[in-house]
Amino acid sequence: MIVAGNRRIGLLWTSTLRWNLGTCLMIVTLAVYVYTTTGSTLSSASTFVAQTLPAIVSALLAGVLVDRWDRLWPVIGVLTGGMVLAALLPPARPGPLAEAPQTETMAARAEAGDDG
Structure with a gap:
């Protein structure tokens, strides 16, 4: 196996795997966070598009460039494009999920001072 026989390739493969996994988790987590904060599917989708569009557009020309x-x-161009698109997103507003009413059980625990 090439990875087992060459330490440098193993380190490169491992670091690339970790970078890609972290990037994918960040994209999904940020879209979910925007949705839970605002309750807006449009804002959540806009966040997802702003993060993935620079990679898609740059992939079309990446080989030539x-x-x-x-x-x-x-690399600087792709990162700058993502930053610009993220800056163009509308600011987050609290949505209906942020103002969810407390249930009777939650209110009773709060009055009793029970955290849990």
């Missing part, structure tokens, strides 16, 4: 330019500039 990487062959002709230094690899640093396309």
Whole structure:
């Protein structure tokens, strides 16, 4: 097996796997957080699109750009594009989930001072 025989390839493979897993978890978690904060599916979808659109657009030209330019500039462009799109999102407003009424059990526990 190539990974077991070469430490450098194993480190590269492991770091790439961790980076991609973290990025995917961040994209999903942020979209869910926006939905639970605002209760708006449009805001949640906009967050998801703002995070994935730069990667999709840059993937169309990535082969050509990487062959002709230094690899640093396309990476900076993709990250800057994601930052700009995220900045264009409307600010989050509390939605109906943030104002959920307390149940009788929750109110009774709060009055009794029970945390739990």
